[in-house]
Amino acid sequence: MKYTILDCYTDEPAGLGVPPYLGTYPRYVAGYLGGDSAYVTIDDLRLWKKNNGIVHETRKSQKTDITTYNLTNNCKNIPQILSETETLIVVLGVHVPGKYLSAVPGTLNEVIPMIKDLKCKKILTGPAVFGTQLFGGRFFEKADLGIFDKIDYSMFNFLYKDVKEYSLKGASILKQIPDIRMIEIETGHGCDIGKCSFCTEPLKNRVEFREKEDVLNEIKEFYNLGARYFRLGKQTCFYTLPYAAELLEEINFHCPDIKVLHIDNVNPVKVVLDKKNDFAITKAIVKYCTSGNIAAFGVESFDLDVVKANTLNTPPSIAYEAIKILNEYGSERGSDGMPKFLPGVNIIFGLREESRKTHLENMKWLSRIYDEGLMLRRINIRQVAIFEGTSLFDEGKDKFLRKNKKYYWKWRNEIRQKIDWPMLQRVIPSGTVLTNCFAEIYDGNTTFCRQFGTYPIIVGVKGRLELKKFYDLEIIGHMLRSITGKVVVKRELVVDNPNYKIIPQNP
Numbered sequence: 001m002k003y004t005i006l007d008c009y010t011d012e013p014a015g016l017g018v019p020p021y022l023g024t025y026p027r028y029v030a031g032y033l034g035g036d037s038a039y040v041t042i043d044d045l046r047l048w049k050k051n052n053g054i055v056h057e058t059r060k061s062q063k064t065d066i067t068t069y070n071l072t073n074n075c076k077n078i079p080q081i082l083s084e085t086e087t088l089i090v091v092l093g094v095h096v097p098g099k100y101l102s103a104v105p106g107t108l109n110e111v112i113p114m115i116k117d118l119k120c121k122k123i124l125t126g127p128a129v130f131g132t133q134l135f136g137g138r139f140f141e142k143a144d145l146g147i148f149d150k151i152d153y154s155m156f157n158f159l160y161k162d163v164k165e166y167s168l169k170g171a172s173i174l175k176q177i178p179d180i181r182m183i184e185i186e187t188g189h190g191c192d193i194g195k196c197s198f199c200t201e202p203l204k205n206r207v208e209f210r211e212k213e214d215v216l217n218e219i220k221e222f223y224n225l226g227a228r229y230f231r232l233g234k235q236t237c238f239y240t241l242p243y244a245a246e247l248l249e250e251i252n253f254h255c256p257d258i259k260v261l262h263i264d265n266v267n268p269v270k271v272v273l274d275k276k277n278d279f280a281i282t283k284a285i286v287k288y289c290t291s292g293n294i295a296a297f298g299v300e301s302f303d304l305d306v307v308k309a310n311t312l313n314t315p316p317s318i319a320y321e322a323i324k325i326l327n328e329y330g331s332e333r334g335s336d337g338m339p340k341f342l343p344g345v346n347i348i349f350g351l352r353e354e355s356r357k358t359h360l361e362n363m364k365w366l367s368r369i370y371d372e373g374l375m376l377r378r379i380n381i382r383q384v385a386i387f388e389g390t391s392l393f394d395e396g397k398d399k400f401l402r403k404n405k406k407y408y409w410k411w412r413n414e415i416r417q418k419i420d421w422p423m424l425q426r427v428i429p430s431g432t433v434l435t436n437c438f439a440e441i442y443d444g445n446t447t448f449c450r451q452f453g454t455y456p457i458i459v460g461v462k463g464r465l466e467l468k469k470f471y472d473l474e475i476i477g478h479m480l481r482s483i484t485g486k487v488v489v490k491r492e493l494v495v496d497n498p499n500y501k502i503i504p505q506n507p
């Protein structure tokens with residue numbers, strides 16, 4: 001049987017698979033199928049449909065085409081690969097829509113017309129089996145799934161005793177990807193305390209952790225294949241992992257040359273509870289992970305009425321306490337120019353009982369954090385996406401979104417202007433040198449660069465730097481959510497894709 005995995009990318013509250021991240025789904029599916037499937041991306045398919053597989057140079061007047069940016073080594077052979085495919089497995093699903101610098105996840109409505117005429121069996125898997133939505137503030141995408149022979153829940157959710165084997169075999173798809181990938185590593189799923197009204201995680205998974213040895217072996221497998229950028233990001237709370245500190249120490253021991261090791265979601269309650277162990281997990285993260293690390297706190301709202309009405313897990317006072325603890329241990333600047341380990345805060349608009357008071361409460365707590373000299377690396381604000389099966393869908397739906405939508409721009413803007421902007425100047429002051437920023441895309445005469453990592457800051461640099469090279473950048477200015485810089489050091493060419501040639505265009 002010839003299998004092809006079509007990666008349309010995934011983004012969930014716990015787990016990112018949008019490039020430069022390589023998500024777990026295509027890897028596990030590849031392992032389940034024996035490890036030698038063809039791996040193609042939605043970008044490969046778009047390039048084939050739009051440009052017959054030819055990559056055009058970006059003209060000075062153009063923005064880099066991020067819909068066809070994440071090509072695999074197979075991008076030239078898509079018609080042949082698809083004609084030989086007997087089963088096509090489509091990995092798709094966005095549950096927490098974000099803005100992506102250099103990728104556009106595929107939607108059902110995009111991919112279905114592209115594959116409907118292929119004469120092969122078609123299987124849909126990934127978070128899309130529970131619905132998908134590329135934009136916040138809406139219901140999940142409705143599409144006719146009749147072209148799929150199967151919507152496969154089992155491939156979406158393998159048992160961890162099987163993941164042990166699949167994750168090792170499936171790591172080999174990395175060989176089909178020419179560019180650097182940040183490897184998203186799963187440590188567990190399910191949520192032990194949360195009943196948040198909007199969240200699909202408790203619907204998808206009961207609480208379970210992978211064995212420490214299995215996680216470590218998967219990281220070693222990727223490390224031996226040349227991967228150097230990792231995020232322990234597929235879990236609802238890193239601190240809940242029974243072996244969090246030991247795992248970091250062992251990764252450090254076995255993979256000494258790792259360039260980036262970061263985490264993602266953290267429940268602030270667990271940071272505070274770690275006091276019982278003299279903050280052993282926080283200390284291990286600071287010691288063994290690389291700098292620029294962020295604990296993403298799903299605070300969602302600092303309004304206690306919203307917290308109660310949506311059974312959120314963190315009251316504002318606990319969030320504040322956890323933010324203080326991470327600042328105490330993690331705010332020292334690390335070798336890449338960023339503070340070692342800072343909190344990030346997620347805020348969601350459109351939850352039950354949201355009112356103007358909610359914004360005032362958000363501003364009150366965020367201002368307190370700023371006024372007390374604490375640092376937040378980033379504040380992520382999004383409108384809730386409403387999925388069937390959640391308690392928000394059953395009760396309230398988009399009532400508050402509709403009621404307050406007219407205020408969202410103003411509320412968001414006030415947070416950006418009054419908190420984000422001065423906070424960014426505190427976290428990354430002018431004159432800071434951020435090392436190893438990767439030049440990703442052009443927009444006119446500006447090159448946008450980022451470090452690899454969890455929620456890395458975007459740095460705009462005047463002029464068109466050679467893409468896919470690393471630069472050390474001195475920070476010279478601050479926008480609301482990004483910064484500007486100038487090149488201090490240009491590093492060696494690290495990515496060269498021999499599988500496609502860029503065709504120059506006439507200016």
Ligand code: SF4
Nearest residue numbers: 191194195196199236
């Ligand atoms: S804490 Fe809430 S948002 Fe986070 S995973 Fe649990 S239920 Fe979902």
